[in-house]
Amino acid sequence: xxxxxxxxxxxxxxxxxxxxxxxxxxxxxxxxxxxxxxxxxxxxxxxxxxxxxxxxxxxxxxxxxxxxxxxxxxxxxxxxxxxxxxxxxxxxxxxxxxxxxxxxxxxxxxxxxxxxxxxxxxxxxxxxxxxxxxxxxxxxxxxxxxxxxxxxxxxxxxxxxxxxxxxxxxxxxxxxxxxxxxxxxxxxxxxxxxxxxxxxxxxxxxxxxxxxxxxxxxxxxxxxxxxxxxxxxxxxxxxxxxxxxxxxxxxxxxxxxxxxxxxxxxxxxxxxxxxxxxxxxxxxxxxxxxxxxxxxxxxxxxxxxxxxxxxxxxxxxxxxxxxxxxxxxxxxxxxxxxxxxxxxxxxxxxxxxxxxxxxxxxxxxxxxxxxxxxxxxxxxxxxxxxxxxxxxxxxxxxxxxxxxxxxxxxxxxxxxxxxxxxxxxxxxxxxxxxxxxxxxxxxxxxxxxxxxxxxxxxxxxxxxxxxxxxxxxxxxxxxxxxxxxxxxxxxxxxxxxxxxxxxxxxxxxxxxxxxxxxxxxxxxxxxxxxxxxxxxxxxxxxxxxxxxxxxxxxxxxxxxxxxxxxxxxxxxxxxxxxxxxxxxxxxxxxxxxxxxxxxxxxxxxxxxxxxxxxxxxxxxxxxxxxx
Amino acid sequence: xxxxxxxxxxxxxxxxxxxxxxxxxxxxxxxxxxxxxxxxxxxxxxxxxxxxxxxxxxxxxxxxxxxxxxxxxxxxxxxxxxxxxxxxxxxxxxxxxxxxxxxxxxxxxxxxxxxxxxxxxxxxxxxxxxxxxxxxxxxxxxxxxxxxxxxxxxxxxxxxxxxxxxxxxxxxxxxxxxxxxxxxxxxxxxxxxxxxxxxxxxxxxxx
Numbered sequence: 001x002x003x004x005x006x007x008x009x010x011x012x013x014x015x016x017x018x019x020x021x022x023x024x025x026x027x028x029x030x031x032x033x034x035x036x037x038x039x040x041x042x043x044x045x046x047x048x049x050x051x052x053x054x055x056x057x058x059x060x061x062x063x064x065x066x067x068x069x070x071x072x073x074x075x076x077x078x079x080x081x082x083x084x085x086x087x088x089x090x091x092x093x094x095x096x097x098x099x100x101x102x103x104x105x106x107x108x109x110x111x112x113x114x115x116x117x118x119x120x121x122x123x124x125x126x127x128x129x130x131x132x133x134x135x136x137x138x139x140x141x142x143x144x145x146x147x148x149x150x151x152x153x154x155x156x157x158x159x160x161x162x163x164x165x166x167x168x169x170x171x172x173x174x175x176x177x178x179x180x181x182x183x184x185x186x187x188x189x190x191x192x193x194x195x196x197x198x199x200x201x202x203x204x205x206x207x208x209x210x211x212x213x214x215x216x217x218x219x220x221x222x223x224x225x226x227x228x229x230x231x232x233x234x235x236x237x238x239x240x241x242x243x244x245x246x247x248x249x250x251x252x253x254x255x256x257x258x259x260x261x262x263x264x265x266x267x268x269x270x271x272x273x274x275x276x277x278x279x280x281x282x283x284x285x286x287x288x289x290x291x292x293x294x295x296x297x298x299x300x301x302x303x304x305x306x307x308x309x310x311x312x313x314x315x316x317x318x319x320x321x322x323x324x325x326x327x328x329x330x331x332x333x334x335x336x337x338x339x340x341x342x343x344x345x346x347x348x349x350x351x352x353x354x355x356x357x358x359x360x361x362x363x364x365x366x367x368x369x370x371x372x373x374x375x376x377x378x379x380x381x382x383x384x385x386x387x388x389x390x391x392x393x394x395x396x397x398x399x400x401x402x403x404x405x406x407x408x409x410x411x412x413x414x415x416x417x418x419x420x421x422x423x424x425x426x427x428x429x430x431x432x433x434x435x436x437x438x439x440x441x442x443x444x445x446x447x448x449x450x451x452x453x454x455x456x457x458x459x460x461x462x463x464x465x466x467x468x469x470x471x472x473x474x475x476x477x478x479x480x481x482x483x484x485x486x487x488x489x490x491x492x493x494x495x496x497x498x499x500x501x502x503x504x505x506x507x508x509x510x511x512x513x514x515x516x517x518x519x520x521x522x523x524x525x526x527x528x529x530x531x532x533x534x535x536x537x538x539x540x541x542x543x544x545x546x547x548x549x550x551x552x553x554x555x556x557x558x559x560x561x562x563x564x565x566x567x568x569x570x571x572x573x574x575x576x577x578x579x580x581x582x583x584x585x586x587x588x589x590x591x592x593x594x595x596x597x598x599x600x601x602x603x604x605x606x607x608x609x610x611x612x613x614x615x616x617x618x619x620x621x622x623x624x625x626x627x
Numbered sequence: 628x629x630x631x632x633x634x635x636x637x638x639x640x641x642x643x644x645x646x647x648x649x650x651x652x653x654x655x656x657x658x659x660x661x662x663x664x665x666x667x668x669x670x671x672x673x674x675x676x677x678x679x680x681x682x683x684x685x686x687x688x689x690x691x692x693x694x695x696x697x698x699x700x701x702x703x704x705x706x707x708x709x710x711x712x713x714x715x716x717x718x719x720x721x722x723x724x725x726x727x728x729x730x731x732x733x734x735x736x737x738x739x740x741x742x743x744x745x746x747x748x749x750x751x752x753x754x755x756x757x758x759x760x761x762x763x764x765x766x767x768x769x770x771x772x773x774x775x776x777x778x779x780x781x782x783x784x785x786x787x788x789x790x791x792x793x794x795x796x797x798x799x800x801x802x803x804x805x806x807x808x809x810x811x812x813x814x815x816x817x818x819x820x821x822x823x824x825x826x827x828x829x830x831x832x833x834x
Contacts, residue, residue, distance in 0.1 A: 110649050110653075111649070111653065114653075175660050178656070179653050179656040179657065179660075180653075182652075182656055183649055183652045183653055183656070186652075187646075187648070187649060187652065191635050191636060191638065191640070192633075192634075192635025192636060213656055213659050213660040213663070214659065214660070214663045216660065217660055217661070217663040217664035217666075217667050218663070218667040218670075220664060220667075221664060221667035221668055221671060222667075224764070224768075225671065225764070228753075228760070228764065229760075232753070233754050234753050234754060234759075234760035234763075234764070235754075235756060235757045235759075235760045236671070236675070236757060236760055236761070241756060241757060242675075242679065242756050242757040242758075243675065243757050244674070244675065244678055246674075247671055247674050247675060250670075250674060251667060251670075251671065254667070526640060528635045529635060530632050530633060530634055530635050531632040531633070537632050538632075539632060539634075548639050548640055548641050549640045549641075551640065551641065558640050558643065559646040559648070559649070564636075565635075565636075566636045566638065567636065567638045567640055567643060568643065568646070569643050569644055569645060569646030569647075569648070570640070570643050570644070570645050570646060571645075571646040571649060572645060572646075610778060614782055617782070617799075618786075619786065619787065619799075
């Protein structure tokens with residue numbers, strides 16, 4: 001029988017990547033990749049934030065000309081794309097990729113190399129999009145890119161081509177990531193973690209992964225149509241040739257609205273983890289919250305026409321989709337009341353993470369209510385294309401994505417870095433962000449009701465929009481300062497923060513039973529779960545006197561059944577590989593060749609990609625440790 | 628803390644067999660998302676037709692070749708199923724032969740589809756109108772999927788061991804075959820939506 005020391009050294013040898021340049025590019029460790037996801041998407045948040053501030057400067061007064069109209073169009077398109085596509089989704093993927101295996105007691109994801117591929121593709125698609133502003137030809141038709149403004153007649157530059165193809169690259173990344181998370185969460189859960197005991201964050205992650213599988217292909221189809229029409233002279237959207245511009249809108253919003261839930265549900269899942277821990281009690285209505293999460297994802301497919309109430313549709317279609325939009329708000333309400341009840345019945349610990357969580361509930365309710373407004377058809381007709389909608393969508397996206405993400409950072413960063421964040425700076429950052437956000441976005445409701453249209457680069461002074469826009473711009477800058485304070489706090493705490501220890505918050509889920517930061521192999525003995533709150537019950541998860549669950553003769557983790565989590569097999573986990581990076585590079589080259597219609601180069605890159613994929617999949621013997 | 632506590636299943640982990648199911652689960656997810664891509668394409672096909680008096684039945688697609696193409700693909704699926712059965716019984720040589728027969732039939736499908744384009748569809752081009760654009764996009768996208776399936780099958784065909792090897796985390800033969808069956812089923816829907824129903828509509832229109 002191996003002693004504890006040899007077990008640990010064997011596990012370390014198996015799982016650790018050496019600190020070499022090769023390992024830096026070849027790593028498949030979900031913790032490294034998760035941190036890269038988080039860092040990269042935070043970078044996109046900052047880029048998108050700077051773009052937002054540039055726009056706010058331009059709109060500070062009437063008739064300013066800090067930005068030219070074309071520049072403004074490009075910047076507001078990039079802002080929308082960066083925030084909605086390249087920040088809001090991937091940051092949640094980052095949390096999922098880092099936390100999901102730890103939460104379920106697995107040693108890595110189901111497909112670690114695919115995980116690396118998803119990350120590299122995400123990075124590559126972002127780089128692909130940001131080539132275009134350096135050519136001076138960024139996309140300029142809004143993140144929604146409505147046809148037929150996107151056709152070559154009105155958008156002659158390369159901007160919309162970069163738009164379409166970077167989105168296709170991004171859907172590849174998100175789809176592979178979703179498949180990976182689905183198989184990981186459904187098949188690799190610790191023995192005993194039946195589906196009724198799964199942490200709520202994993203419910204939302206699984207739901208949005210399925211939503212992604214079914215919601216992203218219409219976007220891919222729409223982008224394929226756009227590119228074929230723009231560069232190959234086929235006809236889908238051009239009205240003169242028998243196409244219809246609404247084909248784009250239908251396909252885009254069939255993707256677009258489920259995407260809203262993709263960037264919203266995991267954040268509510270985080271709240272469902274954080275609120276109970278800082279209320280010192282289990283969440284109230286766990287089955288209701290879990291069901292509401294799944295139903296939100298499902299019903300989210302039946303609301304997309306509410307983005308198109310003004311295009312002229314039958315009353316029947318509009319009524320059904322209006323009713324669908326109302327139905328979705330019921331499921332969100334269930335979650336909100338579950339959090340409120342949990343706080344009501346609990347003893348609240350006022351940490352920074354809890355501040356952000358409660359703040360996001362407040363903003364989410366405001367955004368949800370203005371969403372109910374816009375879901376009602378007559379109100380929608382009144383406020384359509386005004387700043388009211390801008391206010392609504394920012395309340396929902398910042399309230400239910402940025403604030404929960406910051407709550408998540410203050411909650412989980414001690415696990416990732418091993419050091420506590422500074423509470424005083426954190427609370428300061430929260431208040432600055434909260435005040436700045438409300439000062440910046442609440443007046444937008446007013447501006448919208450006064451009739452200020454969105455997507456305009458300036459406005460004349462007689463409209464009387466000056467005052468409200470000054471407040472909005474100041475608020476936006478205050479929000480930016482608040483975010484900066486948290487970033488400073490992160491770097492400060494990385495050096496000076498108090499050591500976190502295993503479970504600084506007294507939390508209930510499995511990721512807190514590992515070291516902070518976790519060992520490369522996660523936990524030494526695969527945990528076994530007996531209840532919904534493994535660390536709050538008196539069952540010892542890693543009790544394993546006979547060393548049955550160390551699995552230290554290879555890179556291994558157990559697989560279990562989908563519903564009851566009965567162990568049925570041992571999964572082998574592959575080693576580091578450069579193949580995911582090479583495949584990303586060849587696909588990137590292929591898409592670049594397509595933008596410039598160099599189809600022989602594209603074919604060459606495709607063949608190279610296939611060669612790399614074959615190399616990737618070639619069966620080989622895995623590393624084993626022999627005694 | 629009062630939480631419901633149920634003792635976990637008492638199974639020894641160390642003696643469990645190696646998992647080989649993750650690959651097939653991932654493939655089902657791939658098929659789900661690819662199927663949705665075709666649903667979007669078919670949706671676009673009908674949406675583009677919804678504002679026109681005559682759609683698709685104005686050309687009356689000739690469906691004989693499409694049916695023969697369908698027969699080829701379904702037959703290749705049947706052969707591959709037989710191959711899967713052989714591999715399951717560890718008759719790997721027979722499985723490999725079945726796989727290569729399927730590949731040949733797939734290549735035959737592509738050749739015949741090219742012939743069909745050039746003979747039956749010479750009056751309709753991708754650039755002539757929306758109907759041509761969406762017809763060629765859907766059928767070419769399917770052909771791209773056929774090529775992807777063929778590449779996968781050929782790759783399995785040259786892989787050294789594709790039975791129940793101890794270290795392979797997947798069952799490559801079964802996984803690739805599943806994708807091939809999916810590609811074949813998509814063609815059935817293409818024949819139904821793009822060939823048979825327009826002719827039926829034309830019949831209704833004329834009579």
